[in-house]
Amino acid sequence: xxxxxxxxxxxxxxxxxxxxxxxxxxxxxxxxxxxxxxxxxxxxxxxxxxxxxxxxxxxxxxxxxxxxxxxxxxxxxxxxxxxxxxxxxxxxxxxxxxxxxxxxxxxxxxxxxxxxxxxxxxxxxxxxxxxxxxxxxxxxxxxxxxxxxxxxxxxxxxxxxxxxxxxxxxxxxxxxxxxxx
Amino acid sequence: xxxxxxxxxxxxxxxxxxxxxxxxxxxxxxxxxxxxxxxxxxxxxxxxxxxxxxxxxxxxxxxxxxxxxxxxxxxxxxxxxxxxxxxxxxxxxxxxxxxxxxxxxxxxxxxxxxxxxxxxxxxxxxxxxxxxxxxxxxxxxxxxxxxxxxxxxxxxxxxxxxxxxxxxxxxxxxxxxxxxx
DNA sequence: TTGCTAAACGGAGCATGCTCCGTTTATGGT
DNA sequence: ACCATAAACGGAGCATGCTCCGTTTAGCAA
Numbered sequence: 545x546x547x548x549x550x551x552x553x554x555x556x557x558x559x560x561x562x563x564x565x566x567x568x569x570x571x572x573x574x575x576x577x578x579x580x581x582x583x584x585x586x587x588x589x590x591x592x593x594x595x596x597x598x599x600x601x602x603x604x605x606x607x608x609x610x611x612x613x614x615x616x617x618x619x620x621x622x623x624x625x626x627x628x629x630x631x632x633x634x635x636x637x638x639x640x641x642x643x644x645x646x647x648x649x650x651x652x653x654x655x656x657x658x659x660x661x662x663x664x665x666x667x668x669x670x671x672x673x674x675x676x677x678x679x680x681x682x683x684x685x686x687x688x689x690x691x692x693x694x695x696x697x698x699x700x701x702x703x704x705x706x707x708x709x710x711x712x713x714x715x716x717x718x719x720x721x722x723x724x725x
Numbered sequence: 726x727x728x729x730x731x732x733x734x735x736x737x738x739x740x741x742x743x744x745x746x747x748x749x750x751x752x753x754x755x756x757x758x759x760x761x762x763x764x765x766x767x768x769x770x771x772x773x774x775x776x777x778x779x780x781x782x783x784x785x786x787x788x789x790x791x792x793x794x795x796x797x798x799x800x801x802x803x804x805x806x807x808x809x810x811x812x813x814x815x816x817x818x819x820x821x822x823x824x825x826x827x828x829x830x831x832x833x834x835x836x837x838x839x840x841x842x843x844x845x846x847x848x849x850x851x852x853x854x855x856x857x858x859x860x861x862x863x864x865x866x867x868x869x870x871x872x873x874x875x876x877x878x879x880x881x882x883x884x885x886x887x888x889x890x891x892x893x894x895x896x897x898x899x900x901x902x903x904x905x906x
Numbered sequence: 907t908t909g910c911t912a913a914a915c916g917g918a919g920c921a922t923g924c925t926c927c928g929t930t931t932a933t934g935g936t
Numbered sequence: 937a938c939c940a941t942a943a944a945c946g947g948a949g950c951a952t953g954c955t956c957c958g959t960t961t962a963g964c965a966a
Binding site for chain 2: 651703716
């Protein structure tokens, strides 16, 4: 990329990211104040917004590493869809901000969102394919649909105290994926 | 009820409701400004908030009639769960504000929310029971779980331009409800 | 070293949600 | 007709998201 950042810009970006990471760690990040994050980073609110135009951009910058790790897990570990889905839901429950970001990513059609989507559906798809090859689940359901189902579960029952409910919804989803008949 | 409203209070409440109905009709209501509604009703913002402490209260006051109608439909018409669910999702898609309100209702445990929840799960339960009796679907899934699944679908794929996606998720849900094996 | 300019900065400013509280008034009793 | 007072009113005020724009400066070329 020829678009290298100016030194001061890069430094500020890092300060903001660090502050955001700290703020998000405090409470899942769903409602951390961006002004507060900017202040904590010692940067003007305008600077934060120029670098991360939307809350989702910031959330994504903070958590993309973890998402990658989860995706790799889906591609490399044994094909236990249910277990992986639980991990995924737990992740979204812990980082509530990500659940909202996911919703946007799943709806939008800008290059950026599509890439993220491709990353996740790719991993999930590979997991589903493997499981299907073993006859554990159906083979005719698109990974994107499953991902959206997971996103839906986390949106409607993603609070930490709704684990049981989320589990039941996941049961229902798994039932829908069963290769009966 | 001994708690009758003072005449002026009642009048203002009606004005607010009428204004809200108009505002919501314009755009689903998801992001109509409450200040604007108050102004349109010729009432102070404080008055609006005293009568409807949360946005959901207002949304509910505006739409409870329609929800009732849909519930009755579930109880009285032929047991076609899928058709009813589509109606329900369409309703939520048209009144985006209701989708958010539903999420809150499904999470909270205050008397009010529980009552609303009971109203809907009651109707849906009756529909599911009838269908189950005919062998059309399983009989061991709680109505609340199905309702939450529907809520999840509408949260993750509730925009009008996501109908197809929502349909696929509904397929998945129906598959999960099938009485196979 | 000295300019020049694109890039970056940062905060004022506006809209919104929601609260708080001093002021006004409907209503029932005398 | 007159009060007393609980009830209702309404908007000032604070926090937040996000934008806009005048000011500052890093990085480069002469």
